[in-house]
Amino acid sequence: MAKKKSESDVSVTAGGGAGDAPAKPYVVLARKYRPQTFDDLIGQETMVQTLRNAFASGRIAHGFMLTGVRGVGKTTTARILARALNYETDTINQPTIDMPAPGRHCIEIMESRHPDVIEMDAASNTGVDNIREIIESARYRPLSARTKVFIIDEVHMLSKGAFNALLKTLEEPPGHVKFIFATTEVRKVPVTVLSRCQRFDLRRVDVPRLAEHLKSIVANEGASADDDALVLIARAAEGSVRDALSILDQAISTSFGGAGGGTVTAASVRALLGLADRGRIFDLLELLVTGEIAKALAALDALHHDGADATQILADLAEAVHVTARVKAVGPDAAGEGLALDEKRRASALGDRLSMPLLARLWQMLLKGLEEAGKAPNPLAAAEMVLIRIAHTADLPPPDEVIRMLGGAPATRRDGVPAQRAPERTGADVTAEATASDNEAPARFQSENPADFDFTADPSDDEAADEDDVRPAAAAGVSLRPLTTFAEVVALVGDRRDAKLKIALEEQVSLVRYDGAAGAIDLFLLPGAAPDLANDLREKLNKWTGRRWIVALSKTPGERPIGEVRRERAAQEIAALKRHPAVAAVLEAFPDAEVTPVPLKPRERDDDSATG
Structure with a gap:
């Protein structure tokens, strides 16, 4: 990774370094170490290489769509791209990715004050009138730069009318205009806009790479930090460089106390973020799986007393279960980056003792417990109830x-x-x-x-199981026939003489998804279908099959109704039959004759003959 330049290297207004005058305001790390060139970006090598090839071959698009989570560098990349499009020095006067020194327009562009690089926040400028201003401005050539660049941040916030007003100009802009869009919700951007842009997905920065980046910044700031502390910060940032720098800024202030000296430690970061010690989390997990409720609750109280949030403890437990399951599945060496050796060792030892189904069970219970704790008026009490539930479940018979x-x-x-x-x-x-x-x-x-x-x-x-769900499969009236397709479900309904439900399934529903092994059916109700059709089908299938079924309703239609498909197939067969020479001759001799389908008698199950 190339050494990152700070804003103070190219801007006369930036400050905050160790040698700055006291009168200058402090610049937070997220701004001070904002990338100034493509070489400064970390974790985005694929995008940089694509742009480098495009600039080298002269195949520069007129519209760019930058997507990704918060803090990965979308707006910064847009400014660097605008700088590359307008890079100009005494020896270089063409768009280029390589910018070793600030050009004539670079400082103004990176500080968002260049007249030919217009930045607009779509969150506060959502209407058609705002887009009309852009369209009108695009007609005029740039004042001093080579290219007029429009940067629209959070573009997904534009209204439908604003998007429609932008389409024509975005498709065929003047030669001196480029559009750069940035968004965290690319799914909300109309496809008509996406199709007119080159899309670049900025990736999350992985934990080891981000921790190494933080280490270099700590060294530049003249501070000190433990490697474990930097890994905790990188993990808490979830791939966002800006979030990591904000946490690091706060951690340095907490450790230094404003007077200099001191080191950012893992303990101080845990106290700052309300995180629990990973070793103590594994201790708590071991107490739960062995059913030691009293000790587990005491460990929870100790973690909460030391500053860990109750909901965060449950989240850390879920992460420990995930790490254990991953180590058990793929081995410690391939369990994932960012894990300490002690974590891999403990997860491996715990995985040897627990089965994968039990780990999956713990994961599901912790996820549900997190939801409960988030809604509970007392998160600590909710967390205690979750732990009690898990401890009691751990020693149940399989x-x-x-x-x-x-x-x-x-x-x-x-x-x-x-x-x-x-x-x-x-x-x-x-x-x-x-x-x-x-x-x-x-x-x-x-x-x-x-x-x-x-x-x-x-x-x-x-959830309490229905009485019919727990009946033995051999009980009277229970069908043991496997239902591998939805058509077999409809056939079972017909065998049970439920004509009303059978007609509804054939004519008034659209099948979206069917999983006979899991007992899951997703249906889309067509006009005329009863609102309680799904519940009626679920209860009857539970009763008829002796197992639990899940019948859900979808908002989007799937396959065509069975009855419609059957009628269309019958019509095609009759049409093909009419084209047969013998049948055609009969119809010609008897114009009033009709060809109609004849219902076939159902073949007995024990009948192996080929005829129906």
Whole structure:
């Protein structure tokens, strides 16, 4: 990475360095170390190389769309691009990416005060009148620079009318005009605008690269910081360079206390951001998976007392679960960048003890707990309830063991040896067991070691299962036929003699998605469909199949209705049949004759004949 120039290197108004006069105002790090050339940009090598090739070959577009999250350099890149388009020195008088020294227009462009580089914030200038001013200004040649550049920040905030007013000028602008747009919500920009621009997606800067960048800035500032502290800042910034510099600025002020001296440490950064010690987070996770509720709550109280936010603790726990699952899946060496060696070691050790289904269960419960804590009036109490729920769930028997206790298929141990199957039970045995005391259930479930079995499902679902969902599959009236397609679902509805629901599924719904293995159906209701059709289908499928189904409604249509497709296919078959010479001769001899489909008699399931 090239050494980054600060604004003070090219601007007479910037200040804040160690040798500046006291009268000059302090310039925050995010402004002081704002990139001035393409070489100063970090993490955007692909975009820089594409622009370098375009400038070298003279294939410079008239419109650019810069997208990305906040703080990755969209506006800065727009200014650097405007500077490159208007770069001019005593020896260079053409657009160029290489700008070793400030040109005649560079300082004014980078300070956003050049008359030929017009910056507009679309968030406060959203109307058609603002775009009309741009269109009118685009007619006139630049005053002093080579190219007139319009930079529109947060372009997605423009109104529909403003976008439409801009289209013609954007498609065929004058030769001396360039447009550069920047947005964090590219999906809100009309496709008609995107198609007229070259799009560049500015990437998040990864943690190691960003930490190294912060380290160089700390050295330039004459400060000192621990590597772990810089990694914490880079991780908290989530790929945003501006966010990282803002946090670093605050961390230096906190550590120095305004008097100089001191070092930015990981502890001070955690206290500043309300983060918990990663080692203590793994300790808390180990307490939860072993079911030690009292110690886990005490650890939570200690973290909260030390300044960690309760909601952030849950987020850190979720991140620890994710790291553990990733290490277990791909190994410590490929688990991801930005992880300390101790984190990889602890995650690897924890992954050896926990199954992947259990980690997935913990992840889901923590995500739901984060949502609850965010809405709760007391986030700490909500976090405690989440931990209690997780601790109680950790030592529950796996679902395959529950099935074995109910007389289902034999469970499989982790060593590959099938668990001993329960003996066949008679009706009297089932009745006697059903009337046994509830206090005997925990003893039965604890008779086997839960660690010997794989977790294959999540028994901690907070939603109560319907009575029909938990009935054995062999119960009377339950269909064991697999439903691999939506057409088979409609056929099952017909077999159950529910004509009203069958007609609705054939004529009044559009299938968006069907997943028979997961029991998920997404439907789009056509005009005339009953509002409660999805709920009616879900309840009946639960009852008829002995399993749980999820029937959701989509806002966008999918496939055509089954009935419409069937009628169209029948019409095509009849039309093809009419073109047959023999049939055509009959129709010619008997003009009033009609060709109509004949319903086929359903073939019995045991009938292997090929005829219907």
